[in-house]
Amino acid sequence: MQITIVSGKGGTGKTSLAVSLAMTLENVQLLDADVDEPNCSLFLDLDTKLVAEAKIPIPEINYDLCTLCGACSSNCEYNALMKVPDQILVFEKMCHGCGLCSKICPENAITEVPRTIGYLYEGENKEFLFNFGSLIVGEELSTPVISQLKQLISKDKPIIVIDSPPGSSCPMVETVIDSDYVILVSEPTPFGLSDMKMVVKTLRILEKKFGVVINKDGVGNEELELFCQKEEIPVLLKIPFDLEIAKNYSKGVPFLNVLPEMDSKLKKMIVDIGEALE
Amino acid sequence: MNNLKVAIPVSSKDDNPIMFERFGRASYFCIFDTEDDSSVVVANPAVGARGGAGPRAVEFLSSKQIQSVIVPQLGPNADGALRAAQITIFQGEPIPVKNLIDKWKKDELRKL
Structure with a gap:
C-alpha cells in the first residue's frame, strides 16, 4: 500500500506526519519526495548514502x-x-x-546526452527503509527527480509512506499519481483551507482516494471542518496545536515522541485507510 | 552608415510608445530601419511563452535580420542569446522610442 502525504500550503506538517506515521509502522519504506527541500532525515537517526544520480536527457547537436x-x-x-x-x-x-527534438530532426543531427540534476539517497535501520531525493541547487525541474526516486520503491515493503512537495502542481501530481491513498494535511486557518481546496480539486481530477488530517487543531476557525463535512471528506486525525510539539520539532524530535497517545491513533488511521481501500 | 535595423521592446502599437521595461515579455517590438528612416511595430511571438521568452524573442528578431537592440534590463538567457546571434545590445531607458532612436543615432547610448 502506497500512501502519500500532501498539503496545499507549506509548513502544515507533512514531514512531521510522514515521519511519525512511518515510525509507528513495521517493515515500512519512507520516501521523502520533497526534493527541493528534503528534510525527513532531520527527524531520523540513521545514516544515508548516495545511491544514484537523477538525470535528464538533453540534446547535443552534431x-x-x-x-x-x-x-x-x-x-x-x-x-x-534557439x-x-x-x-x-x-x-x-x-x-x-x-x-522531441532528437526524434524530429530530419538530419538525425541530435543525440541525447544525460545531465545530472539531482541525487538519490538511501538509509536503512533494521526493517525501516528510507530514501530521499535532492535537487541540485540552481536546478529547476524537481519532477524528474521525484519520478526517478519512485523507482527506488521497494517491492518487499507492505507499506510505503511518501512525503510530497507542497502545492498542487506537477511535482505534487508526480508524487501522488500512483499512490493508493492520499493524506491531505491542513491547518484550520483561512490560508490553509484556501490552498487545501486546490489540492482537493487536483486529487479529484486524479480520481484519488483521500482523507484529511487536521494539524495544529485549535488555531484558526471551524471553516476547514465545515468544508470537509460539506464535501464528504473524511477527517482521519486531529493533531493538537501544542507548544511542546513545536519546541521538540525545532530539535528534530517528531510529535510521536511528544504525544505517546498518537502511536495508537496513527495505527488506527492506517487500519481505517486500509478499510476505505477495500 | 550601412543599412541597419534596430529593435526596441514596446507595449503598444501607438505612434510613439515608451520603451517597455521587459524584453522577452514585451507585446511588440518597434523595428527601426536606417535605410529609409522608417519604423514598423511587430507582435512579439514570445510574449505568452511559459518559459524562455527571452531566447524565443531573440530568435524572432534574428530571423528578422535585426542587427541591434535597445533594451531595458536583460535576463542571462536573453543576454547570451543576443550575443550568440551577434546582435549588438544598447542600454535603453523608459522614454518614447523616437527619442531613444535619436539618442542611438547620435551614439549616446551605452553599448552593453
Missing part, C-alpha cells in the same frame, strides 16, 4: 550533420533550443528532456 533548418527549436515546447544564424543554442536548464 554540426557535421545539422543544416540549421530550425525544426528542433521551432517545435521545442519549453524554448530550450536558432541563431550560425548555430543552435541549447538552454540546458530550460530542457525538460522530452526528446
Whole structure:
C-alpha cells in the first residue's frame, strides 16, 4: 500500500506526519519526495548514502550533420533550443528532456546526452527503509527527480509512506499519481483551507482516494471542518496545536515522541485507510 | 552608415510608445530601419511563452535580420542569446522610442 502525504500550503506538517506515521509502522519504506527541500532525515537517526544520480536527457547537436533548418527549436515546447544564424543554442536548464527534438530532426543531427540534476539517497535501520531525493541547487525541474526516486520503491515493503512537495502542481501530481491513498494535511486557518481546496480539486481530477488530517487543531476557525463535512471528506486525525510539539520539532524530535497517545491513533488511521481501500 | 535595423521592446502599437521595461515579455517590438528612416511595430511571438521568452524573442528578431537592440534590463538567457546571434545590445531607458532612436543615432547610448 502506497500512501502519500500532501498539503496545499507549506509548513502544515507533512514531514512531521510522514515521519511519525512511518515510525509507528513495521517493515515500512519512507520516501521523502520533497526534493527541493528534503528534510525527513532531520527527524531520523540513521545514516544515508548516495545511491544514484537523477538525470535528464538533453540534446547535443552534431554540426557535421545539422543544416540549421530550425525544426528542433521551432517545435521545442519549453524554448530550450534557439536558432541563431550560425548555430543552435541549447538552454540546458530550460530542457525538460522530452526528446522531441532528437526524434524530429530530419538530419538525425541530435543525440541525447544525460545531465545530472539531482541525487538519490538511501538509509536503512533494521526493517525501516528510507530514501530521499535532492535537487541540485540552481536546478529547476524537481519532477524528474521525484519520478526517478519512485523507482527506488521497494517491492518487499507492505507499506510505503511518501512525503510530497507542497502545492498542487506537477511535482505534487508526480508524487501522488500512483499512490493508493492520499493524506491531505491542513491547518484550520483561512490560508490553509484556501490552498487545501486546490489540492482537493487536483486529487479529484486524479480520481484519488483521500482523507484529511487536521494539524495544529485549535488555531484558526471551524471553516476547514465545515468544508470537509460539506464535501464528504473524511477527517482521519486531529493533531493538537501544542507548544511542546513545536519546541521538540525545532530539535528534530517528531510529535510521536511528544504525544505517546498518537502511536495508537496513527495505527488506527492506517487500519481505517486500509478499510476505505477495500 | 550601412543599412541597419534596430529593435526596441514596446507595449503598444501607438505612434510613439515608451520603451517597455521587459524584453522577452514585451507585446511588440518597434523595428527601426536606417535605410529609409522608417519604423514598423511587430507582435512579439514570445510574449505568452511559459518559459524562455527571452531566447524565443531573440530568435524572432534574428530571423528578422535585426542587427541591434535597445533594451531595458536583460535576463542571462536573453543576454547570451543576443550575443550568440551577434546582435549588438544598447542600454535603453523608459522614454518614447523616437527619442531613444535619436539618442542611438547620435551614439549616446551605452553599448552593453
